[in-house]
Amino acid sequence: MITSLTYPFDISIILRKKKAIKRELLLKSPQTAINVAILGGSTTDEMKNILELFLLNNGFLPNFYQSEYNKFYEDAVFDNEELSLFKPDIILIHTSVVNITEYPRFSDNSEDVDQLLRIELRKFKTIWQSLAKYNCAIIQNNFDLPLNRSLGSLDCYDIHGKTFFISKLNLEFSNSAGEIKNLYINDINYLSASIGIKNWFDRNLWHSAKYAISFDSMPLYAHQVASIVKAIVGGPKKCLVLDLDNTCWGGIIGDDGLDGICLGNETAQGESFMYFQNYVKELKERGVILAVCSKNEHDLAKEGFLHPDSVLKFEDFTSFQANWEPKSENIKKIADQINIGLDSLVFIDDNSVEREIVSSQLPVVSVPDAGSDVMNFVDHIEKNAYFEIVSLSNDDVNRNKFYQDNNARLEQESLFRSYDEFLISLGMVAEIKPFSSLYIDRITQLINKTNQFNLTTKRYVIGEIEAISGDENYIKLYGKLTDKFGDNGLITILIGQIIDQACHLDLWLMSCRVLKRNMEFALLDRLVEECQKRGVTEIIGYYYRTPKNNMVAGFYKTMGFELVSTEGENSVWKLMVNSYKIKNNLIKIDNE
Amino acid sequence: MNRAQIFEKVQEIFRDIFDDQSLNINDATNSDHIDDWDSLNHINLVVSIEKEFNIKFNFNELSGLKDVGAMIDLIVEKIEK
Numbered sequence: 273m274i275t276s277l278t279y280p281f282d283i284s285i286i287l288r289k290k291k292a293i294k295r296e297l298l299l300k301s302p303q304t305a306i307n308v309a310i311l312g313g314s315t316t317d318e319m320k321n322i323l324e325l326f327l328l329n330n331g332f333l334p335n336f337y338q339s340e341y342n343k344f345y346e347d348a349v350f351d352n353e354e355l356s357l358f359k360p361d362i363i364l365i366h367t368s369v370v371n372i373t374e375y376p377r378f379s380d381n382s383e384d385v386d387q388l389l390r391i392e393l394r395k396f397k398t399i400w401q402s403l404a405k406y407n408c409a410i411i412q413n414n415f416d417l418p419l420n421r422s423l424g425s426l427d428c429y430d431i432h433g434k435t436f437f438i439s440k441l442n443l444e445f446s447n448s449a450g451e452i453k454n455l456y457i458n459d460i461n462y463l464s465a466s467i468g469i470k471n472w473f474d475r476n477l478w479h480s481a482k483y484a485i486s487f488d489s490m491p492l493y494a495h496q497v498a499s500i501v502k503a504i505v506g507g508p509k510k511c512l513v514l515d516l517d518n519t520c521w522g523g524i525i526g527d528d529g530l531d532g533i534c535l536g537n538e539t540a541q542g543e544s545f546m547y548f549q550n551y552v553k554e555l556k557e558r559g560v561i562l563a564v565c566s567k568n569e570h571d572l573a574k575e576g577f578l579h580p581d582s583v584l585k586f587e588d589f590t591s592f593q594a595n596w597e598p599k600s601e602n603i604k605k606i607a608d609q610i611n612i613g614l615d616s617l618v619f620i621d622d623n624s625v626e627r628e629i630v631s632s633q634l635p636v637v638s639v640p641d642a643g644s645d646v647m648n649f650v651d652h653i654e655k656n657a658y659f660e661i662v663s664l665s666n667d668d669v670n671r672n673k674f675y676q677d678n679n680a681r682l683e684q685e686s687l688f689r690s691y692d693e694f695l696i697s698l699g700m701v702a703e704i705k706p707f708s709s710l711y712i713d714r715i716t717q718l719i720n721k722t723n724q725f726n727l728t729t730k731r732y733v734i735g736e737i738e739a740i741s742g743d744e745n746y747i748k749l750y751g752k753l754t755d756k757f758g759d760n761g762l763i764t765i766l767i768g769q770i771i772d773q774a775c776h777l778d779l780w781l782m783s784c785r786v787l788k789r790n791m792e793f794a795l796l797d798r799l800v801e802e803c804q805k806r807g808v809t810e811i812i813g814y815y816y817r818t819p820k821n822n823m824v825a826g827f828y829k830t831m832g833f834e835l836v837s838t839e840g841e842n843s844v845w846k847l848m849v850n851s852y853k854i855k856n857n858l859i860k861i862d863n864e
Numbered sequence: 865m866n867r868a869q870i871f872e873k874v875q876e877i878f879r880d881i882f883d884d885q886s887l888n889i890n891d892a893t894n895s896d897h898i899d900d901w902d903s904l905n906h907i908n909l910v911v912s913i914e915k916e917f918n919i920k921f922n923f924n925e926l927s928g929l930k931d932v933g934a935m936i937d938l939i940v941e942k943i944e945k
Contacts, residue, residue: 284912284915287908287911287912287915288877288880288881288908288912288915289880291880291881291882291883292880292883295883317904318904318907476922477907480907480924481903481904481907483907487907487911
C-alpha cells in the first residue's frame with residue numbers, strides 16, 4: 273500500500289515525488305492494461321501524470337491518449353483515426369466551468385436562456401453520440417461553479433444567473449447519464465464544493481498555463497476519476513468488517529454493560545457513534561455486506577445491539593465473530609463464511625494494534641488508518657472509495673437478503689440424509705436465456721466483479737456486451753435461480769463464439785452464492801442444445817489461471833470435457849456435442 | 865533560514881521533481897542543463913517550492929527567472945517579508 277495515495281492523501285508528496293511513486297508502483301504485478309483517452313477542455317498533462325499513479329495503485333496499467341489543448345469537441349465529433357487506433361477502454365471528457373460557451377445576458381428573456389441551455393447541452397450530446405462508436409465507457413465531468421457571480425445570492429435563482437445556468441446544465445447531465453448506458457458523470461460540482469471553490473480553481477495557474485484545476489486539487493480529482501474507472505472495470509469491495517467497542521459505540525460493553533455504553537443523542541460522543549451507525553446502515557441497504565470482528569464474549573457483544581439507540585441490529589450482520597481469537601483468524605473465518613475473497617473486505621477498528629495485526633497478517637484486506645476517533649471513520653471508508661459503484665441495481669439492494677437467505681439454507685442442509693435430497697427440497701427454478709437488454713447492466717456488472725468461479729476472467733465494457741448480445745456468431749446465456757428461500761437473481765453468464773463448427777467459450781462464470789447447486793449443469797445442458805440448433809459439433813473450453821480462480825481449475829474435467837492441451841497453468845478442453853447426455857435433473861427450467 | 869539552508873531544500877525539490885537523487889544544482893543551473901526542465905516541470909518546481917517555504921509567487925515573477933540563483937534570491941526575499 274502506498275500511503276500517500278490513500279485517504280487523507282499526502283498531496284505535497286504526490287506532487288513532488290510522483291516519478292518515484294510511479295517507479296515503485298510499476299514494480300507491483302500483475303496489472304490490467306487499460307487505454308484511457310483524455311479529451312481536455314484545459315491543460316491535462318499534470319492531471320494525467322497523477323491519474324496514472326492512482327490507476328496503477330488500483331491495479332491498472334494505463335496507456336494514455338491526450339487531445340491537443342482544448343480540442344475535446346473536435347477530437348470527439350470528427351473522424352479521428354488516431355483515437356480509433358488507440359482503442360480506448362475509457363474516455364474522460366475533462367471539461368469544466370471554463371468550457372461553457374455562452375452564459376445568459378441580462379437582456380435575455382427566459383426563452384433565450386432556454387435556447388442557450390439547449391445549445392450548450394447539444395454540444396455535449398453530440399460528443400457523447402459521436403463517441404458511442406468506440407463502445408467504451410465515457411466519463412464526463414459535470415460543471416464546477418465559477419469563482420465569481422456578480423449577482424450574489426440572486427445568481428442562483430435569477431434566470432440570468434451563471435450559477436443557476438450551471439445548476440440546470442448539471443441536472444441535464446445527470447438525466448442524460450440515466451439514459452445513456454455508457455455515460456458516467458464525474459461529479460466535480462461536489463468535489464469542488466468539498467474542497468472549496470477558492471482552493472479548487474487557481475487563477476494564477478489558469479491564466480499562465482490554462483490548468484482549470486489547482487495543483488492541490490488534482491490528486492483528489494484524479495483519485496475520483498480512478499475510483500469511477502475501478503467501479504466500472506474492477507468492481508467494489510463487498511464487505512465491511514467492524515470492531516465493536518469504541519467503534520460501533522463508546523465504551524466497553526463487557527465492562528460498562530448495556531446501560532454504560534455511549535450511544536444516542538444525549539451526548540456529542542453518543543451522537544457521533546449514531547452518525548457512524550447510520551452511515552453503515554445506509555451502506556448495508558445498498559448492498560454492502562456487514563460483519564463483526566471483535567474481542568468480546570459473543571453474548572455480551574450481541575447484547576450491545578439491543579441498546580435502544582442502536583441503529584444497527586444483530587440481524588444486520590451476515591457474519592458475527594466475537595471471541596478471543598486473533599482478529600486476523602476471525603477475518604479469515606468471515607471471508608469463508610460469506611464465501612468471498614479476503615480482498616473484498618474492509619476492516620474498521622479504533623485500535624491501531626489490531627489494525628496492524630490484520631494488515632500485516634492479511635495484506636490483501638483493506639485496513640485504512642482510521643485513527644481512534646469515530647468522527648473520522650466515515651471519511652476513511654467513503655474517501656477511499658472502497659464501495660463506490662456506478663449503478664445501483666435491484667440485485668445490490670437485495671444482495672444482503674441473498675446472503676441471509678443463504679444462512680437459512682445452510683441451516684436446512686444438515687437436516688437431510690443426502691445432499692441431493694436437500695437440493696430437491698429447495699424447489700429450485702432456473703431461467704436460462706440469451707442476453708436481453710433488460711439485464712445488460714447486471715451482466716456487465718457481474719462479469720467485471722466475479723473472480724473465483726470464472727474460467728477466463730475476461731472483462732467486458734457495457735458496449736461490448738451490447739454488441740455481442742446482437743451478434744449471431746455468439747451463444748450468450750445468462751441464468752437466474754430462484755428457490756424456496758428467495759430469488760438469487762442473475763448469477764451465471766456464458767459467452768461462446770462460434771467459429772466454423774466449434775463453439776469457443778470466451779467466458780463462463782458464476783456467482784459464488786449459488787455454488788454447489790447444479791446450476792452449471794443446467795447451463796451446460798442449454799449450451800449443448802443451442803449448439804445442436806446451430807450445427808455446432810464441438811465445444812472448446814479454456815481455463816486461464818489467476819490468483820483467485822483456483823476453484824475452477826478442474827471444472828471442465830468435472831463437466832465431462834477432455835483435456836486438449838496445457839500451457840503452464842492454463843488449459844484447453846473439448847466436449848463433443850453428439851455424445852452429450854443431459855446432466856441437470858434437480859433444477860426446474862422455466863423460461864416463460 | 866539562511867541562503868545555504870534554502871539552497872539545500874531547493875536541491876531536494878529538484879531531485880524529487882526530476883527523479884534523480886544524484887542531481888547537483890548550483891546558482892548558474894538553468895533549463896539548458898536539465899533535459900526535463902520544460903514549462904510543465906517549471907510549474908511543478910514552483911508549486912513544490914511554494915509549499916516547502918509556505919510562500920506564493922505570481923507566475924510572472926517566476927517565468928522571468930533564468931536560473932537557480934535568481935530563484936533562490938526570490939525565495940530569500942519572500943521569506944524575509
